[in-house]
Amino acid sequence: MLATFCLMVAALCLMALISLLVKACLDQVGFFSWLYGPEFPSFTENPPQAGSLEGNRYTYWLTIWTMPLQIACILLLLAMGNFMGRLSHGTALPPMGFSVHRPLESFALACFAWLATTPIVFAINFLVNVAYFLLTNSQPESHPLTQLAQEGTSVMDGVLLTLLALVFAPIGEEFTFRGLLQPWLCQREWGGHVGMALAFLVALSPAKGWLKEDAPFEMRALTIKLGPIFFVLAMLPGYFYFPRLLRRWIADGNVARAIYATALLFGMVHTFVAWPTPIPLFFLALGLGFLAYRTQSLLAPIIVHSLFNGVACIALLMIQLAGPDVQNGSEATSAGTRPVSTATSTRVPGVWQPR
Secondary structure (H helix, E strand, C coil): CHHHHHHHHHHHHHHHHHHHHHHHHHHHHCHHHHHHCCCCCCCCCCCCCCCCHHHHHHHHHHHHHHHHHHHHHHHHHHHHHHHHHHHHCCCCCCCCCCCCCCHHHHHHHHHHHHHHHHHHHHHHHHHHHHHHHHHHCCCCCCCHHHHHHHHCCCHHHHHHHHHHHHHHHHHHHHHHHHHHHHHHHHCCCCHHHHHHHHHHHHHHHHHHHHHHHCCCCCHHHHHHHHHHHHHHHHHHHHHHHHHHHCCCCCCCHHHHHHHHHHHHHHHHHHHHCCCCCHHHHHHHHHHHHHHHHHHCCCHHHHHHHHHHHHHHHHHHHHHHHHCCCCEECEEEEECCCCCCCCCCEECCCEECCCC
């Protein structure tokens, strides 16, 4: 247990160090000036503002450059931990599931799972957005990737969005949640309890910031800041019923609870990006977690994750291309409407929903 904790601390420190080094290298070689022109702000001298178009570009390109290095370093640390464990008392950390055994069968299973889960998740997303609009009389929050798709004008913005949504987000998030966290929780009787506690702590973060800001009491802020807490509490009965629901396929109740808790934590992490899309993403994560456990591999969940993001990317592209640029009176007033929100799971980790 102590060795695992030390390994996790070392991995977090190493990931932070890699991020700092990549930031310095990209700024030193002028990567962003080469892509977007010399007017792009420098990270060291004038860092782009968070939430702006330049800030989103910077964040996501940094993610693309750092993620492969971070995953490689974590795998190296895990290999060292397994080696030391075998030398000491013959134990090893859980496998990460990078097996490519029977890839055609995994691909076929992933396609079937994608066809089965995508309509359900999008239907839940639609109902959640309708409920949000009825409660707050406003559109749901927009993910930074949605802003990038709507405001970005360069070809590299399209390349960035495609790489992030279809390649790096599925690999990075499945590696983190279904490759690292879920197996670790499944091997412990109290693993599911820890996952639920972490999900609740993450849900508390928006409310904590809202109370510090002393924001006015209005329904939209109340829904955004306290909605995650109410959702976690509402999902608590399902945590205890989930093992009974899946006992035909998962005999071990601890494993079922760990899958449920990991899925809820996956959704809550996306609360920092956009609410209420963590709600449908929780149901997507349930399917991904079950698929990862049944196949003992990350190949099928990564494929499902990528295909799911691909649907949202295509929907966003079609809406952007089909949306007429209608003007009403002057350039300052436009009759054009925003696209309907769509839930998509993305890196950092996040969910983007075009409005």
